[in-house]
Each structure stands twice: as structure tokens, then as C-alpha cells.
Amino acid sequence: MTDHDEAAAVRPLARAWVERHLDVGERIVGAEALHGGISAEVRRLTIGSRDGGTRDLVLRTFVDTPYEAAAEDWLNREALALTLLAGSGVPTPELVAVDPRAAYCEYPALLKTHLAGRTTLDGEGLEARVPALAGQLVAIHAVRPAERPQKYEALTTPDTVVTPQGADAAAWTAAINVIRRPAPPYEGHFLHRDFQPGNVLFDVLPSGSAGARITGVIDWAGASWGPTDLDVAHCSTTLALLHGPAWGPRFTDAYEEAGGVLAATSGERLYWQVRDALAASEEVALVARAWRESGRTELTTRVVEERLDAYVTSLMDTLG
CATH class of the missing domain: 3.90.1200.10 (Aminoglycoside phosphotransferase (APH), C-terminal lobe)
Known part of the structure; x- marks a missing residue:
């Protein structure tokens, strides 16, 4: 796996959990830490298939932050919201899997599809x-x-x-x-x-x-x-x-x-x-x-x- 920085490394239990939710023949081939949030670690995962194709998913993990105690509630809320908004016309990611109590991962986590585009915080436009x-x-x-x-x-x-x-x-x-x-x-x-x-x-x-x-x-x-x-x-x-x-x-x-x-x-x-x-x-x-x-x-x-x-x-x- 090629990491863009050290913070991108996917922990072993989380990696195994993610790969259990991939299609047959897929695996994690890359990861990149995404910055800008304050409550959780967020990584973009590159998923490779046997035919050489790739797609991206997003892994959101609550790790040793002041917000960790709220992780179960927040992840359940997000999972429900993504389910309710599917087909609504509001452009949201699709829920792939959620582990709100860290039953499988090292920390509470949620896996969802990756959307194109970027956040823009500057004044231009x-x-x-x-x-x-x-x-x-x-x-x-x-x-x-x-x-x-x-x-x-x-x-x-x-x-x-x-x-x-x-x-x-x-x-x-x-x-x-x-x-x-x-x-x-x-x-x-x-x-x-x-x-x-x-x-x-x-x-x-x-x-x-x-x-x-x-x-x-x-x-x-x-x-x-x-x-x-x-x-x-x-x-x-x-x-x-x-x-x-x-x-x-x-x-x-x-x-x-x-x-x-x-x-x-x-x-x-x-x-x-x-x-x-x-x-x-x-x-x-x-x-x-x-x-x-x-x-x-x-x-x-x-x-x-x-x-x-x-x-x-x-x-x-x-x-x-």
C-alpha cells in the first residue's frame, strides 16, 4: 500500500473490517489522510480490483479526541441520515458499513462512498x-x-x-x-x-x-x-x-x-x-x-x- 503520509496508515483491525465489505477480488491499495475536520480522522481509501480498476471509499474513525465519547451516537446518526437521504436528491455518500462501538475496528468507524469535488474555504468565488x-x-x-x-x-x-x-x-x-x-x-x-x-x-x-x-x-x-x-x-x-x-x-x-x-x-x-x-x-x-x-x-x-x-x-x- 502506498501512503501519502504516515497519518494515512490504516490500522490492522480496521483494514480487515473494510476489506470484509469490499467486492470479491478487491483490496485496499492506497490511503490518504484528509484534513480539515476537528472531530475524527478521515482517510480516502483507494480500492483496487483484479482487473486493475480502482474506486475510492472514505473511512471515518474517532481516535483519542475530545469527541470520542460521542462517537457511537454520532456514527449511528450519520448511518441513519445516509440511509434516509438515499434517493432524496440531496448529494450524499452511500453508507457501506458502520462499527459504532468498535466491535471490529480499533476505534469506532464508518465506511462510505467517496464523492467527487472538494471543499472550498477561500474567498475566491x-x-x-x-x-x-x-x-x-x-x-x-x-x-x-x-x-x-x-x-x-x-x-x-x-x-x-x-x-x-x-x-x-x-x-x-x-x-x-x-x-x-x-x-x-x-x-x-x-x-x-x-x-x-x-x-x-x-x-x-x-x-x-x-x-x-x-x-x-x-x-x-x-x-x-x-x-x-x-x-x-x-x-x-x-x-x-x-x-x-x-x-x-x-x-x-x-x-x-x-x-x-x-x-x-x-x-x-x-x-x-x-x-x-x-x-x-x-x-x-x-x-x-x-x-x-x-x-x-x-x-x-x-x-x-x-x-x-x-x-x-x-x-x-x-x-x-
């Missing part, structure tokens, strides 16, 4: 990608699955928020008070729960080409049932941190322009927007590191903290 992202999210929320996934979880509390050093104290205090209130009523929809540029694959178009075509939506470990505002707020926060605070509301506008429906009042919308932005405060260092590994080397933890502060402040400014 962003004007075209934002409407494409918004339209894709509307399509996800329109899915009516045969089985509802679990109700959404919002784990951030007023006590777990991490206010950045030098942040606007008054704005953050006001924001924290927003999430002390009960959650607004909502109409439930199928949610991705981590819909953002790092989990959306785009066609690699020739330089100068217009438009942006999505080829896949990946990482369904948080798939849930809940308010559309949660998914929209999460993508808005991520865009604000990647590209500047103004991109948060621009995504919200694009979602509505694509036919998406959000909470009825501005106060209800603000609740979900603030809740997601404050949740981001707990993972700034991890997210910033993942983005730097993906090529956005200028996004230090401090830069992301400053953008988060500016975004939270801008949200609270909407209250006048």
Missing part, C-alpha cells in the same frame, strides 16, 4: 458559492424522511460560553442573556446540524468559469430534527468567521431568497443566531487550527476570536 449553499440547505430542509432523526441538541449554556479576551463585554453579556430565555416555538425539519463550507463539496471549475455546482454534502454525524434557523445560523456563523462578519447576514438573506422559511419574528431569529455564535466560542482554537491545516494560514485563533466578537456585537446591534 464566494459570491457564487453562497447562493449555491443556501439553495442546497433549502433542499435539505425540504426532505421528509421516512423516519425522523433525533431531536436537535443545543449544548451551549450561559455558563459554558467562552468570552474572547478583549471582547465587547456589554454585547456578550446581552447575548448570553438571550440564550437564558426558553427556545422559541418552531416547525420541525430535517437538519444537517453542521452545514458549512467545510462539509460541502464543489466542482473544481476552470479558472474564470461562472457559477458554482455542489457535488456533495458530507459529515452527517449531527443529523437532527429541529428548526431551520439552527442550520442557517450555523452556516452564517461559519461564513462570518471565515470571511468577515458581513457574510453572516448575507447567507441568511440568500437562504430566504432561495425559498427557505425562518422563524416568524426578528426576536426568534436572533435567539438561534446568537445561540450558534456563542456555541462557536467554545471551539475557536480547534476550528482555527483545522482551517489553517486546510490552507487558511492567516486564520489564527486570535483572528477568529476577533471576528467572532465583531459578529456577536453586530447581532446584538440589531436590537438597537
Whole structure:
């Protein structure tokens, strides 16, 4: 097997498990570590057949991370989501196998098909990608699955928020008070729960080409049932941190322009927007590191903290 780096090596038990789920005559002939995530190891496996042909699969493994305790739940959620979304028109990988309790592999793992395309985190072409992202999210929320996934979880509390050093104290205090209130009523929809540029694959178009075509939506470990505002707020926060605070509301506008429906009042919308932005405060260092590994080397933890502060402040400014 040819590894692109040491991190790509497939552990012996996982290798045996994967190969039990291949077609007759197939075997793993190569592996490449994929970077950019924060919760699991991800590898692209090249599968070779007797006739010399190849295809790719993706192996997702939870290994010694702060998220390992949640692996069983997340892998079961992803497996269910991929099953429910098959044939829905939403471009997702196909589930091959899942080992949520590490009964066969060294660690909890999921095996799925590989989709063409790549994630794009830089600013080039962003004007075209934002409407494409918004339209894709509307399509996800329109899915009516045969089985509802679990109700959404919002784990951030007023006590777990991490206010950045030098942040606007008054704005953050006001924001924290927003999430002390009960959650607004909502109409439930199928949610991705981590819909953002790092989990959306785009066609690699020739330089100068217009438009942006999505080829896949990946990482369904948080798939849930809940308010559309949660998914929209999460993508808005991520865009604000990647590209500047103004991109948060621009995504919200694009979602509505694509036919998406959000909470009825501005106060209800603000609740979900603030809740997601404050949740981001707990993972700034991890997210910033993942983005730097993906090529956005200028996004230090401090830069992301400053953008988060500016975004939270801008949200609270909407209250006048």
C-alpha cells in the first residue's frame, strides 16, 4: 500500500473490517489522510480490483479526541441520515458499513462512498458559492424522511460560553442573556446540524468559469430534527468567521431568497443566531487550527476570536 503520509496508515483491525465489505477480488491499495475536520480522522481509501480498476471509499474513525465519547451516537446518526437521504436528491455518500462501538475496528468507524469535488474555504468565488449553499440547505430542509432523526441538541449554556479576551463585554453579556430565555416555538425539519463550507463539496471549475455546482454534502454525524434557523445560523456563523462578519447576514438573506422559511419574528431569529455564535466560542482554537491545516494560514485563533466578537456585537446591534 502506498501512503501519502504516515497519518494515512490504516490500522490492522480496521483494514480487515473494510476489506470484509469490499467486492470479491478487491483490496485496499492506497490511503490518504484528509484534513480539515476537528472531530475524527478521515482517510480516502483507494480500492483496487483484479482487473486493475480502482474506486475510492472514505473511512471515518474517532481516535483519542475530545469527541470520542460521542462517537457511537454520532456514527449511528450519520448511518441513519445516509440511509434516509438515499434517493432524496440531496448529494450524499452511500453508507457501506458502520462499527459504532468498535466491535471490529480499533476505534469506532464508518465506511462510505467517496464523492467527487472538494471543499472550498477561500474567498475566491464566494459570491457564487453562497447562493449555491443556501439553495442546497433549502433542499435539505425540504426532505421528509421516512423516519425522523433525533431531536436537535443545543449544548451551549450561559455558563459554558467562552468570552474572547478583549471582547465587547456589554454585547456578550446581552447575548448570553438571550440564550437564558426558553427556545422559541418552531416547525420541525430535517437538519444537517453542521452545514458549512467545510462539509460541502464543489466542482473544481476552470479558472474564470461562472457559477458554482455542489457535488456533495458530507459529515452527517449531527443529523437532527429541529428548526431551520439552527442550520442557517450555523452556516452564517461559519461564513462570518471565515470571511468577515458581513457574510453572516448575507447567507441568511440568500437562504430566504432561495425559498427557505425562518422563524416568524426578528426576536426568534436572533435567539438561534446568537445561540450558534456563542456555541462557536467554545471551539475557536480547534476550528482555527483545522482551517489553517486546510490552507487558511492567516486564520489564527486570535483572528477568529476577533471576528467572532465583531459578529456577536453586530447581532446584538440589531436590537438597537
